[in-house]
Amino acid sequence: MAFVTKTFYSQDDLQSHLKAHHPSFYFSSKTSTVIPYDKIESLLSWERSEDFYLCDLSKLPPHLELKANGNLVLSGAVSWEEAKVFLRAKGRTLKTSPTEQLALITAGIATSCTGERCFAFGNLRSQVVRLRYLDHQGEERELRREDAFESSSPALKAYQEDFKFYEKFKNAPYPRFDRAIDLMIGTEGQLGLVTEVEIETALHEAVTYVFLLLPQWEDEITPHLEIFNAVQAHRSSIISCELLDSNCMGYLKPDERLGSGQDVIFLEILSADFEMIYGDVLGHLKTVSPENVFEIAESKFHRIRAGVPRAIFEENSKMGVVKIGTDVQVSGDRFPELMKFYREASKIGVRYCLFGHFGDAHLHYNYMPKKEESARCLEELQRLYDEVLGWRGSPFAEHGIGLLKQKYIKKFHGPHQRALFQDLKQEHDPLNQFFPQGFMSTKP
Template sequence: MRRKTDPQAIAPYLKDASNSPPGAASEVVIPESAEELREFLKTNDQPITVSGAGTGLTASRVPRTGIIISMERLKRIGEVEDGTLCVEPAITLEDLDAHLKGTGWFYPPNPTETLASIGGTLATNASGSRSYKFGVTRDYVLELDILLADGRGARVRRSHSIDRPLELDDGSTIELPSIDYRSPQCKNAAGYYYQPGMDWIDLFVGSDGTLCLITEVRLQLRETPYDFLSGILFMASEEKCWDLVENIRRDRSVNIDPCSLEYFDRHSLMRLKEKFKNVPNAAQAALFFEQDVLHEEGYEPVLEAWYEYLESNEVLLDDSWFAQGPKDVEKFHLFRHQVPLLLNEENSRMGRVKMGTDMAVDDAHFQEMMRFYRKTLEEGGVDYAMFGHIGDNHLHINLLPDKDQSGTAKAVYDRLVDQILAWGGTVSAEHGIGKLKKNYYHKMVGKQTIAKLQTLKDRLDPKGLLGQGNLL
């Protein structure tokens, strides 16, 4: 067990990628094994903030007080067995991808930040661009090894429903109270997931470090496809791009079946032109699509089907880009990931603080949502860029206020939240709630529901030691 008490040694653990002010902690505890962590928890009575790789955007790992438990030494990774893989929480997405190369298997969730730890992605139910077809982290969790704040542990498997008690390794059990809250029926990473009869796994994934410490996970993998067909489609108007997305969703078939649909509005394209000079001047919006092709013989039929399909959907085909090989695929992903990087550089240069949304709704409100977003943002008078997972109705809006516009930007953000919630949507579809979006989460579920959700936490963490300040 490593322990750090020197303030300079603790300092790097007091922040994450959210740019929130650093927190405070008396010590960083770094266990070498799950068993060592268990023994420590049995005698600990201080508040615990769980620390992963620090790539989170909601200040979940920024401690209020107490100690930090860093999972950085829990980096064991197993071998693929029947399309599944056991890993410890400090393994990063980059580590996992490298480990799986050449095995014939891949792990579909692909958040932008490849240095994120698996533990962190479990805490937030992370997803990424391929969630449109492949789903989110929760969909790929088969087993969890967990420790509660008091050191009791359990191995939780699929089909272990919350209708049955959680059986802990000391022989004790925990039963969950039944509550009438239901999580939104759209892509969602806001707070505790709850549906009647769900598995215990579903509750622990996305719980933002407030219910347990995860020491190992068995992941479900997918067969590696022969290739990914991808392209960046440029459109003469934003409305035409929205219509194309609706058409693709309606017309999905064997050969038109994308795993990614990613949007770039005109404000995003304007910034991308700084690095990609061949972005056409006529383009007012763009759609990145990607489709997995499982076998070689299927590639040409899929490619031909896309060309034929796009000819009838008002795409600027002569100006659009289609991957001709692995280097192009890599370039297109770079194109997608450059938007937030360019915005961060711009904000740093101009000394301003961005406000980023992470909201989503169901398919029924898609067009209405897009029109509302644009109208509200244009009327708000604050610079912005909108991009992201349009296939899931999940757009990232980055408000970019001047120094004297912070109040105006907050008012715009609040208007967006109010409407999304009126449509039954979520305030966070992939980044979680943490500390920064807690007020919006409480607004989303309501005061009475927060009290009910608190009863879930109280059953698992009665002393309230884990993740103080997150969610509740």
């Protein structure tokens, strides 16, 4: 058996490959943090004698089209960045804005990608109107949001009942499977390949970015929680609410750093509503003085916000350690407990930083260990996931399961989830040709 890498330049080639039923892993921009691409061959264990294919979809011809109703139709290799530029020229904007803008939108469907603008616009799942995908026979099929999810699996009803608890989370511990489109959303390329997507967009309106300087969360969490509570009722005016803690600043060039040893919360606010937000929210904070509120240019915000996770990613690669970071979202009432957990976790003597989608109670806590410290950090992660299970939070609300999180997700999947995964794999991937090592195929 050998690993064979294949790049696809046309949909016809891809369809021919699918018709041959080769076991394969398909990838797009390779920005997933749960698939370690630099050592993927050692992790994609494959015991059968036939070759295993690593299939590059990032060269499929891109196509973008704006419909009269404002929906964006795209196919092939289109990144979030390209779609944003395309829409801006037409007075529209994306409702989803993942921090890594070089990722492809078709892959974002597969990972049920979310991002900063989720705060105002909800998750990508709710914005997908229609999509097309290639099935295990290489046939292109269409799924529409208005149609209900269909499966002959006896486990479907119980699965859907279980999911109801997680409806408000960005992503639950398992995919939704309620609307027809859900077959391709968050299933990480295990049931077919997304080729075309129609998503809602929003009118492009002027926005103002501000940041607030706060004490370090490890010492004093009251101001952070005051802001968290204050922004919740303003999700139509505040588009995003992000945090970079003081430890993150060290990953930025000196002239990009904000504050001095302080945490930073960013707000993206509709300019038309800025006065109202300033008057009703920012001007009324008891624990943050208006002197600690500053405006920042949009381009600088994006550079800083994306610069931190990218730098962490690079540092981990250099150190030869797999990223040890969290992707936990909890309900608002559990947020103080989550922060308390992170505070305890910060005391084990390993370098760390905290950043992410603060307004959604969804943060990425990252250890930056030396090789010999990794095992201790992994123990802390396991402790966290046990807590999240008890809190009924979502352990991986954004970056998916991939290969790296399978060990941890197992406890979150009960008999209904495992039975439906098995039945869907049988229905849609009978020859196990789509990412056979994915979470839908793993044993308890």
